[in-house]
Amino acid sequence: MPNTKVLNSTEFAQESKACTIVDENTNLNELVASAASAVLIEVPAFTDGKVFSLSKQLRYLGFTGDIIVSGNFIVDQVGYLSQCGVSTFIVNDDKQREETERLLAERIDSYHFQERVSA
Amino acid sequence: MYVYQAFDQSVVDQRVSQFRDQTSRFLAGELSEEAFLPLRLQNGLYIQRHAPMLRVAIPYGMINSRQLRCLAEVSRRYDRSYVHVTTRQNIQLNWPELKDVPDILAELAKVEMHAIQTSGNCIRNTTTDAFAGVARDEIADPRPLCELIRQWSTLHPEYAFLPRKFKIAVSGTESDRAAIRFHDIGLQLAHNDSGELGVEIFVGGGLGRTPIVGQSVFDWVPLSQLLNYLEAILTVYNLNGRRDNKYKARIKILVKAMGVDTFREAVLAKLPVAGSYDEQYVANKLSELESYFSEPNYTRGVDELDAQAELYPQQQADTNFGLWLGRNISQHRIDGYRAVTLSLKKTGTPPGDLTADQLDLVADLADKYSFSEARMTHEQNIVLADVPVNQLYELYKALLDAGFATPNINTLTDIICCPGGDFCALANAKSIPVAHDIQTTFDNYDYLYDLGDLDLNISGCMNACGHHHIGDIGILGVDKKGKEFYQISLGGNAGYEAATIGKILGPSFAQEEITNVLQKLLNVFLENRLEGERFSHTYHRLGHAPFKAAAYANNDTKSSEGTTHA
Numbered sequence: 001m002p003n004t005k006v007l008n009s010t011e012f013a014q015e016s017k018a019c020t021i022v023d024e025n026t027n028l029n030e031l032v033a034s035a036a037s038a039v040l041i042e043v044p045a046f047t048d049g050k051v052f053s054l055s056k057q058l059r060y061l062g063f064t065g066d067i068i069v070s071g072n073f074i075v076d077q078v079g080y081l082s083q084c085g086v087s088t089f090i091v092n093d094d095k096q097r098e099e100t101e102r103l104l105a106e107r108i109d110s111y112h113f114q115e116r117v118s119a
Numbered sequence: 120m121y122v123y124q125a126f127d128q129s130v131v132d133q134r135v136s137q138f139r140d141q142t143s144r145f146l147a148g149e150l151s152e153e154a155f156l157p158l159r160l161q162n163g164l165y166i167q168r169h170a171p172m173l174r175v176a177i178p179y180g181m182i183n184s185r186q187l188r189c190l191a192e193v194s195r196r197y198d199r200s201y202v203h204v205t206t207r208q209n210i211q212l213n214w215p216e217l218k219d220v221p222d223i224l225a226e227l228a229k230v231e232m233h234a235i236q237t238s239g240n241c242i243r244n245t246t247t248d249a250f251a252g253v254a255r256d257e258i259a260d261p262r263p264l265c266e267l268i269r270q271w272s273t274l275h276p277e278y279a280f281l282p283r284k285f286k287i288a289v290s291g292t293e294s295d296r297a298a299i300r301f302h303d304i305g306l307q308l309a310h311n312d313s314g315e316l317g318v319e320i321f322v323g324g325g326l327g328r329t330p331i332v333g334q335s336v337f338d339w340v341p342l343s344q345l346l347n348y349l350e351a352i353l354t355v356y357n358l359n360g361r362r363d364n365k366y367k368a369r370i371k372i373l374v375k376a377m378g379v380d381t382f383r384e385a386v387l388a389k390l391p392v393a394g395s396y397d398e399q400y401v402a403n404k405l406s407e408l409e410s411y412f413s414e415p416n417y418t419r420g421v422d423e424l425d426a427q428a429e430l431y432p433q434q435q436a437d438t439n440f441g442l443w444l445g446r447n448i449s450q451h452r453i454d455g456y457r458a459v460t461l462s463l464k465k466t467g468t469p470p471g472d473l474t475a476d477q478l479d480l481v482a483d484l485a486d487k488y489s490f491s492e493a494r495m496t497h498e499q500n501i502v503l504a505d506v507p508v509n510q511l512y513e514l515y516k517a518l519l520d521a522g523f524a525t526p527n528i529n530t531l532t533d534i535i536c537c538p539g540g541d542f543c544a545l546a547n548a549k550s551i552p553v554a555h556d557i558q559t560t561f562d563n564y565d566y567l568y569d570l571g572d573l574d575l576n577i578s579g580c581m582n583a584c585g586h587h588h589i590g591d592i593g594i595l596g597v598d599k600k601g602k603e604f605y606q607i608s609l610g611g612n613a614g615y616e617a618a619t620i621g622k623i624l625g626p627s628f629a630q631e632e633i634t635n636v637l638q639k640l641l642n643v644f645l646e647n648r649l650e651g652e653r654f655s656h657t658y659h660r661l662g663h664a665p666f667k668a669a670a671y672a673n674n675d676t677k678s679s680e681g682t683t684h685a
Binding site for chain 1: 126130137150154157158270271275276277357358359362392393
């Protein structure tokens with residue numbers, strides 16, 4: 001699984017990574033079977049939690065590439081996003097980026113059984 | 120009951136520091152009101168009419184004496200020395216200061232309590248029968264399953280930003296006492312043909328402004344597969360539920376829009392990837408959890424008839440004790456024991472409220488008479504589930520002194536009531552004064568007992584926290600041009616077999632008319648009931664018309680054209 005990263009848009013653009021855009025209409029089985037190595041999920045509003053299910057399903061289907069989120073998520077969601085399999089966070093504001101890195105580094109245990117099941 | 124493992128404690132402690140950090144960033148202006156909102160809600164903190172409100176989780180209603188004492192102390196130190204029991208078997212503090220909430224949560228964490236996911240668009244506290252484990256009509260004890268669901272749903276990273284809140288209830292008895300068909304997911308424990316224990320899964324029930332009876336989506340699922348089914352259902356909901364209109368965002372609307380068959384297919388399609396919980400792992404986990412709900416150290420071999428004989432002279436000498444035995448005591452699966460319901464419906468006290476001193480007393484009584492445990496009920500009372508018959512009289516006297524012995528359980532005055540306009544910012548009308556009027560008017564026990572079991576439920580607005588839709592009689596506060604009025608509905612039923620949403624009687628009434636109208640409705644019932652019928656039976660047999668005619672008859676009440684409001 002890719003290491004978790006926090007990038008701003010410029011840094012992300014410099015990586016010039018080919019991303020497949022994923023939303024609730026994407027056929028995830030087909031996507032995982034394809035050669036896609038990175039997906040991008042745009043979060044329309046932080047209250048819209050579809051991103052959590054999309055990311056988790058991709059991981060459960062065996063997707064091992066980069067799952068990138070950008071858009072309107074809030075820093076206090078990054079722990080859960082990471083637990084659902086998100087590997088790259090695009091954050092432009094420097095202060096927010098610092099907070100994101102701080103919160104990602106915090107140890108948060110979870111009952112999320114399946115991690116323990118698959119271990 | 121369940122005892123925290125090191126892991127549970129670390130999860131809760133981490134959550135306390137996380138919320139402390141979030142609160143201090145909010146107070147420092149680094150976290151916007153908008154971003155703080157879901158975070159505080161998922162830690163049980165609302166902003167209400169006068170002050171914040173903190174809702175503390177009591178998992179499936181089970182609480183021990185240490186926890187009761189902690190709540191008492193917290194309410195004294197940080198609030199106004201009382202708490203309120205909710206219909207989700209939780210408790211609420213109505214007056215904490217925002218800045219104190221992290222400290223309150225830290226205090227609660229010391230006794231294995233928290234406020235996680237008691238609000239917000241996430242999976243809420245799982246509820247069940249307050250008589251779980253002691254009921255005589257039990258198919259299986261629902262508590263190990265409730266605990267499994269608690270652990271699975273607590274801090275589940277995928278389901279913290281659902282389209283809307285999500286409530287799960289489990290019933291372990293045939294006569295459902297957990298209103299499972301009025302939950303987003305209702306689980307009914309049942310054996311299959313080969314005697315294996317599993318659940319029937321109902322989805323899409325709910326009250327609120329669009330009350331819907333949940334439908335059976337899966338007839339029977341083995342317990343070892345349950346988490347996979349729950350995840351598949353939640354994932355379908357999270358991806359497809361409406362987010363454009365909060366009033367259409369609950370899963371009930373999605374199930375209705377898709378149709379049960381299409382919804383079931385969508386769930387089955389997600390099943391292979393939604394959860395992937397290993398069946399053996401879940402089965403082992405359940406067996407481990409069962410060990411926490413093993414029997415307390417009952418005194419065995421008590422002869423039931425001897426035990427009853429002992430009560431007889433006490434009843435003869437103290438008729439009020441006899442009344443209390445008749446209403447506030449439930450049978451127990453172990454001979455020589457009874458479950459005792461403490462009534463939090465004393466006239467003059469808001470339904471479900473109890474003081475810090477009363478909490479301490481419940482703790483003492485639980486220690487002395489009921490293996491140090493108590494249960495909060497969804498009818499907003501408290502149960503001591505394991506009381507020896509030969510200690511009932513002693514317990515009764517202690518309860519009488521404390522104001523818990525009102526012999527009105529399951530009667531007209533055992534009212535389910537939301538906090539209403541006195542506290543809640545959402546309410547259209549007050550509900551506590553209406554409950555008070557009813558309790559004051561109908562204070563004759565012969566009359567109440569003659570009416571028999573009768574659910575009267577009051578909600579201060581259409582969000583239906585007081586479950587007015589499923590009372591034999593429901594009362595809903597409505598706002599008409601800035602004035603408070605009350606709409607009455609009849610014939611609701613929370614039970615699994617006969618789950619029914621009450622029908623609105625007609626135009627609403629002013630507060631001062633309610634008791635008079637109630638009297639007329641009760642008269643129709645008393646004059647027409649057949650033997651063994653409760654109010655809703657008679658109502659459904661006779662139909663709406665005679666009740667409506669009586670309620671709006673133009674006589675001594677003010678419910679005439681001039682004062683009623685559609």
